[in-house]
Amino acid sequence: MxxxxxxxxxxxxxxxxxxxxxxxxxxxxxxxxxxxxxxxxxxxxxxxxxxxxxxxxxxxxxxxxxxxxxxxxxxxxxxxxxxxxxxxxxxxxxxxxxxxxxxxxxxxxxxxxxxxxxxxxxxxxxxxxxxxxxxxxxxxxxxxxxxxxxxxxxxxxxxxxxxxxxxxxxxxxxxxxxxxxxxxxxxxxxxxxxxxxxxxxxxxxxxxxxxxxxxTENAIVNYTVDGAVAAPAGNRHPWVRPYELFPCADGHVFFGGYTDKLWRVSCELFGTPEHATDPEIDTMRKRFDEEVYERRVRPIVVHWFAGRTKAELEAMAGETVPLTAVRTIDEIVQDPGTAxxxxxxxxxxxxxxxxxxxxxxxxxxxxxxxxxxxxxxxxxxxxxxxxxxxxxxxxxxxxxxxxxxx
Known part of the structure; x- marks a missing residue:
């Protein structure tokens, strides 16, 4: 045998x-x-x-x-x-x-x-x-x-x-x-x-x-339908916002609170509920606008995360909205969730x-x-x-x- x-x-x-x-x-x-x-x-x-x-x-x-x-x-x-x-x-x-x-x-x-x-x-x-x-x-x-x-x-x-x-x-x-x-x-x-x-x-x-x-996800159809050639986009999604890497006290986190529901919940979690009803950024389509995002939305998120560690942010919001620490391999190996x-x-x-x-x-x-x-x-x-x-x-x-x- x-x-x-x-x-x-x-x-x-x-x-x-x-x-x-x-x-x-x-x-x-x-x-x-x-x-x-x-x-x-x-x-x-x-x-x-x-x-x-x-x-x-x-x-x-x-x-x-x-x-x-x-x-x-x-x-x-x-x-x-x-x-x-x-x-x-x-x-x-x-x-x-x-x-x-x-x-x-x-x-x-x-x-x-x-x-x-x-x-x-x-x-x-x-x-x-x-x-x-x-x-x-x-x-x-x-x-x-x-x-x-x-x-x-x-x-x-x-x-x-x-x-x-x-x-x-x-x-x-x-x-x-x-x-x-x-x-x-x-x-x-x-x-x-x-x-x-x-x-x-x-x-x-x-x-x-x-x-x-x-x-390559949507790269082929973006070209065949609209003639758009995919190019490096860094850590950002080409049009969904906020949906990228953000700095925090001890590294970086991914945050993807782009829908109206997720944005509203995030505003409440981080103590700024007024941003959910702000007429300039109160809808997903408005927040998708690149100029509005850079001027208004991204600074808000950066302020939320400043001074907080990856662990603090995950404990605070990780079970409610898509907020995930960018983990190094040693952290992954040692993570109880991996076990x-x-x-x-x-x-x-x-x-x-x-x-x-x-x-x-x-x-x-x-x-x-x-x-x-x-x-x-x-x-x-x-x-x-x-x-x-x-x-x-x-x-x-x-x-x-x-x-x-x-």
Missing amino acids: MPTGSGGALAGVVVLDLSRVLAGPYCGQILADFGATVIKIESPRDPDVARGFPPFLRHGEEELSGYFAQYNRGKLGVTLDLATDGGRRALVDLARKADIVIENFRPGTMDKLGIGYPVLREVNPRLVYTAISGYGQTGRNRAKPAFDSTAQAAGGLWSMNGAPGEVPVRVGTVLGDLAATLFALTGTLTALRHAERTGVGQLVDVAQVDSVIAL DREMVISVAHDEFGPVRMFGQPVKLSATPADVTRRANRLGEHTELVLSTVAGYDTATIKELREAGAI
Whole structure:
């Protein structure tokens, strides 16, 4: 029996994860959290480069990447050299029994190796083959290399982010990768549902650039309808006001009291009820006017928050109006509310000790995620997986090892 999660919603689903770094591995990690048997396949000569990403836990001469641990928890580890005949043959044999394959190579790489979707589909017609790439499997840009920032640049997000009148600023997390992760997960589970119902698998083609374009909110329709090109707007909404970042005694808060009801309640909370009936700013449409907002509304809000701390402001108004402290990562980790939602968890990693990482944001009432299983060591489960999934005997596995295929 393979060491996998039990009782999860995806129990019995077998996933071959050939991906590297983040977009693919995170997709596989989420599937593993919900009970799928996710087999991470790496080259014995060129493993996932994320194993070399900081921060590191150390035990003697060994080190463990916290980054790798976070995105590969719950997986089994197998090494296959796909540049060898034996490695390719083993992958095909594993694919016969798999439900899902995830890869994020440049389009055409798997086909050149002779193990692309057309080949694997022949041996397993119900296989869901998820390919994540920069520009997708089709189109004139398909062969271009891409990273997260490529997607942020090519998908328009970079051009929209930053302060007005200044150079665009990259979003402070790998949103190109993360968007592709979530759209790949959606596509994979959708295709899996179809395969379980019909016995017919399919190719799930997800591009980082496409995924970023789909996150640009109203930028596309603003251009196609009004000809308006999105530009950096800083911490403000383009027309909803007040709805932005405001300073306070020990940092900043977000305040979004823009509707008439929220504005009235806020005026009462902060002891200036007269502003709710002031004829110049008594309606939402009046407060949306940029000149009126800058001259009248914004100074009122700044005055409300001056001299008060983030904690004081949240205690005073946070349960009544949208007023939220801008928290730093250390504050998030230490926040009891984060613990309430189990969003910082501790996963044991043998002699390295526990690694604290983010948890699973999807909460299922009947089949909750299992986030307790650690990430695999390189090739840790190679013999176990080849024997139980591919059906290889000891002699075959020994032959592959001697040939350098595993």
